[in-house]
Amino acid sequence: MTIAEPLTRPRTPTPAPAAAPRSPHASYAGLGVGVTAFTVAALVGRLTVLDGGSFAMVWPAAGVALVWFVLRGARPLGVDTAALFGAAFAVNFFTGAPALLAVALGGVNVLQTVVHLTLLRRFAHELGVPRPRLESLQSLATLVWTGAAAAVVAVAAGGLAVGSITHVATTPVELVVWAGRLLAGTVVVGSLGLLAAQCRQARWERVTRAVDRHPVEAVALGATTVATMALVFTVELPLAFTLVVPVVWSAKRYPTVVSALVSVVSGGVAVTFTLLGQGPFSLIDDPRLAALTVQGYVVMLSLLGLFVAIARDEREELIQRLAAAHSESRHQAQLLTSIVDSMDEGVTAVDGRGSVLIQNPAAMRMLEIDAVHSPDQLAHRGVTSDGQQIDRDRRPSVRALRGEHVHEDVLMQRRDGSTRHVRVSATPLAALSVDDVARAVMVFRDVTDEVEQEAALKAFAATVAHDLHNPLAAMIGWNEVMLEMLRSGDADPATLLRLGERLGGSADRLQELVDGLLEDAASKGRELDLARVDLGEVLRGVTHGRGAEDRVTWGPLPVVRADRLLTGQLLDNLVGNALKYVAPGTVPRVEVSADVRAPGWVTVEVADNGIGIPEGEHEHVFERFARAHGSDPAYQGTGLGLAIVKRIVTRHDGTISARPGAGGVGTVVEFTLPAA
Known part of the structure; x- marks a missing residue:
């Protein structure tokens, strides 16, 4: 059980982490340390018994018991409780208290510790973890008011028990003094013990670093503390307030545990000199009032130092959180800016x-x-x-x-x-x-490109619909004529033959258009499979497939790095156009050549002796459905061949162009492909 870190967080119950199993030897050793520390603190308290009275001026054992049970994670009813009662009884009994009174006083110690722990567990769930935390003003306030409540309960029960045993009623002043010393022990000794327990290696290093950074200041603080104590308790003047100086000084400049230690030392000196009859508190005639004043002074001095130190820690933590939040916000802003800019x-x-x-x-x-x-x-x-x-x-x-x-x-x-x-x-x-x-x-x-592509798609759809409609309408018309002739019985075989040939021609044009559309889709849809491609071998296959071995010639052709299938489509379309678009009565001749004109690129030329391309149309012929001789019925086509050729070349990052042949005869198509 510990003071939480921090208590300002919402109190939502969270499962306590499973504690590592402790060996019996470790458990017994911790119990022995707790009993020993409580016994020593109780003996110190018994040494401060007022003259002629039965009440001690201070009872540091109350704070020791709290630290013992918190660090041990002890249950209210268990072996630790029994050990606490036994130690309290033994100290009181062996220092002169009657047995029955020693039992009552031992019960008071147990009741005060159990009530305090119960209240802390109820109002500070963070005490259920195995590491104490006294790092916020709320945790300090919780420790104080729960300690005060436990002291009141314990003193009320103890007063009744002591009165019934001694047959002497305990006065209200004595009850207040008793509650004050329990609260003083809890606040002063308990806070120092909890802070010391949470000062693991890293925190002790923080203390030593603070001293090492300012050794002169550390010496000055120590000297000031000693000098102030000497001044307060050796001069017969009410100068107790001057001890605030070293307490606040240590709280502002050093870790909280240092301030708590200074407060404990100052309180211990105040109690000691008061018992010796020196210092400002010894001037009070009533010993009980003197005890109450000393206890209040020690508690207020300790709370002042703890308040200043913890408030400083909270402020520094807040500054660190703000700096971290600022850094995170700046990082997020930079990230958002980078995303938006990209x-x-x-x-x-x-x-x-x-x-x-x-x-x-x-x-x-x-x-x-x-x-x-x-x-x-x-x-x-x-x-x-x-x-x-x-x-x-x-x-x-x-x-x-x-x-x-x-x-x-x-x-x-x-x-x-x-x-x-x-x-x-x-x-x-x-x-x-x-x-x-x-x-x-x-x-x-x-969206300019999208708009243009949409317009091109609409134009493409309109052109396809028109080109599909014409041969389809012709086929339907010739078919109706043939059926009418057959129904009337006037079917002339020669006429039917002509009509069948026209119907077949329209079907061929329709098939050619569909094949062209499929080829166009394939040229842009399939992934490139780049490999070493022998242009001569591909061209040989193209000419053989068209039966044009005697009309296509070529010299040595280099190897390129391209897609073999698309390269075949490229050469087949160019050779097909060259063989198709020739004047009547002219034997088509196609010559293919290639050389390396730029590093890494092969330039290929396909020259023919055809009818050529009209002036001003050499760039337009590479567009889809563009036909340079579309108005001439002697040259049918889909207008897709050269568009397919250009797309294939472009997908290989090459270039393509067309120009008139030598002497203005025919056409030369020139394109580039990556060299192997």
Whole structure:
């Protein structure tokens, strides 16, 4: 059981940690130490018996008993209680008290200790742990008032017992003196014992460090304490108040246990000189009043030192906690700032006064503003999605400060003349207090690429629907004509053959478009499987598959690092286009060459003798569904082949371009791939 650390925490019952099993020898040794210490303290108390009386001036054994039971974790009824009664009885009996009176006085010691421990366990749950803690003003107050209550209970019972044994009624003054010495022993000796017990190695090192840091001050404190005691108890003047100086000095400059030790020494000197008839307290005629005054003086001196020292410790601990909280808050703020600054989305926080509280680099880049920024920058160069200027009341920041939740797209006019689509989300922030100014946070996300991709997807869907519709409509039409002819019985075999060929041609175009779409999806959807790829070997397989060995020629081709399957699609599309787009009556010729023009890159050229690409269309032909000769029915196609080629090259971080062939004949497609 200990004074808790600290008692200011909420008193929520917590399971006591399981105590390590103690050996019987350790248990007996602790009991022996407790009995010995109590016996010595009781003998000291019996030496202070007033002249002609039966009551001692002080009873330090009360504090020793408290420390004994707390450190031992003793139960109210157990072997420690029996040992305490036996020691108290023995000391009183062998120092002259009658046997029956010694029994009563022993019972008073037991009752006072048991009541005190019971109250501490009830009002200070932290005493259930095996390490004492006297480190807060609340714990000190708990120790004092529970000690006073226990002293009152013990003295009330003891007064009745002593009166019935001696047949002499105990006066109220004697009862107060008796309660005072029990309280003095509990507060002065008990607090010193608890503090000494909690001074494990680290705390003793703190004491020695304090002395080592200021050795001159330590010597001065000791000299001042001795000189003050000599002045108080050798000069016949009421100078007892001067002992406050060394007590407060030690409490302000040294650990609490030092102040408690100074208070105990000062109290011991006061009691000793009073018994010897010297000092200011010896001037009091009534011995009991003198005893009561000495006890009150010792208690107040001890409490003053403990109060100052513990208050200082609490203040230092509070400062340390505030410093730790400040450091943690600063760390959290730095972490939050790092997170916000690393975001791709722009973040801006504003308040009702027009101040920008937070603005990350992404927001500054997106809104093209510098360090001297304003939340109105979006309104200065932003317009609504339908092209209207944003007036003040419609600004996202102003609306959010009014409590609205804003989600809208804004067109941002950039300094280079381009327009970016910015998606803005503005949200009001909850007030931290009643008087807190309104605040809001805005999040900006550049969705230009998404908008463009969405538009491209819509165009892609429209083109696919159109290209699928044409051959499908033709197939349906030819099929209806054939069925009508068959129903009427006018089916001419030659006519049916022509219609079947047209139906098959439409089906072939539809199959070609579906295959192209699947190939387009595969070219961008599958993961790259990079390996050493022999271009000559791949090209040989492509020409063999198309039966074009005699129309495609190539010299030595290097090895590249690429995806073999995609490289085959790349060359197959280029060779297929070169063989397909030739003038009527012209035998297609394709020549493939390659060399290393830049370190780490292989440049491949595919040249043909075809009809070529019209002027101004050489870049456009790499777009999906772009057909340079789409209006010519002699050259059917899906417009996906070269788009697939470009995507494959781009996925390998290469480049691709097209230009007219030598003498303006045909086309040369040039692309690069990583060298192996």
